[in-house]
Amino acid sequence: MPPRKLTPEVVVSAALALADARGLDALTMRAIARELGVEAMSLYHHFANKDALLDATVDRVYGEIVLPAEGGDWREEIRRRSVSVRSVLRQHPWALPLMESRRTPGPANLAYHEANIACLRAAGFAPRQVAHAYAVVDAFVYGFVLQELTLPFDSGSEAAAMIGEEPGWAGVGEWSNMAWFVENVVLEPEYSFDREFEPGLTLVLDGIEAMLARA
Amino acid sequence: MPPRKLTPEVVVSAALALADARGLDALTMRAIARELGVEAMSLYHHFANKDALLDATVDRVYGEIVLPAEGGDWREEIRRRSVSVRSVLRQHPWALPLMESRRTPGPANLAYHEANIACLRAAGFAPRQVAHAYAVVDAFVYGFVLQELTLPFDSGSEAAAMIGEEPGWAGVGEWSNMAWFVENVVLEPEYSFDREFEPGLTLVLDGIEAMLARA
DNA sequence: ACCTGAACACCGTTCAAGT
């Protein structure tokens, strides 16, 4: 790495690239510094400590999310930004675990919240309706990604391989219902957990629409 | 700590208690051993490495979840287990971040999946309907807890305190919509993010019911 | 102002040694 001038932005970029390439465990102060051709202690001139650097790195990830527009069709806007959240978190799978521990929202995080509230408010949602809608959509989106990232298999074929390994896994008895599920869903050639996202999101958006209609 | 006979179960109990008391960062092999009146290296006689110990500890948390019964009203069963998942994860706030990184489900985790599938199957769900319902409910529940644990404030009064600290936070301009939201929702005396759980869960369960009706 | 290098108090884990 050429010794570019060290700024917080440059440090965060290096941290992001390192985490993407080698995972969260590899994200050490020494490793980030090495990537920048500098000593670990130099980073402390730009960030109070590692936590502050992680806060800034997480906020950079927030900055990649496509924000909903104010004044458009709220359903389409929220749908698009939900797809974007998922896509960003899949590009940086180390980021979600990190987000849970940070409690000091950065500017991009705040801008994200601002845009979402603005979108729903402009669409005529009452304050309480914004609270309900926002909570349930975000819960679904974050929770779905969390499941995706944790899943021990990505597709039917990988699941089949996993079952092949576990001796007697699909055997009747203790886990007969899982066996039934695997056989009739997971092993279907067109199955992929991925595909549960769209119908789930639609279900949630339908629910919000129904809530509006009731009011 | 009296030097009880060391077994995997005893070690996991110590790890759980330590994490509950002092958080995930305090959960080191040395600290767990100290709690048991033993040396760090003794733990390696019962677990291959720290990861294996964490796997077992996470599985113990899964074991605390109240499982849905097979044959009851699926809505009530799933509702109750969802409330239980949330309650367990709030008792062990360090567990959720940990779950994301573990990819080898333990026996309690498998039993949890088995019971959920059994419940929906017994209620007459087709395989594909089980997949949809399960994905969307779990996404909502895990995602909601994730938001709860990450939230920088727990109640309106804490939010008010936070806003008081940030100079010009509620000022118009850049974050006017957040200001509107805080004023009209967060600062309402009866508001608490907690309360979004029940309506959100109801919305999701209603959506599943509607899906069944359409089939 | 910005970066360094040695040092400190920690980690997880190895290995050979004790009982």
Place this chain on the structure above:
DNA sequence: ACCTGAACACCGTTCAAGT
């Protein structure tokens, strides 16, 4: 079989020192 103690290669972070 089960536990120990020293050691190794790491951490984040301090501090005093360099430019």
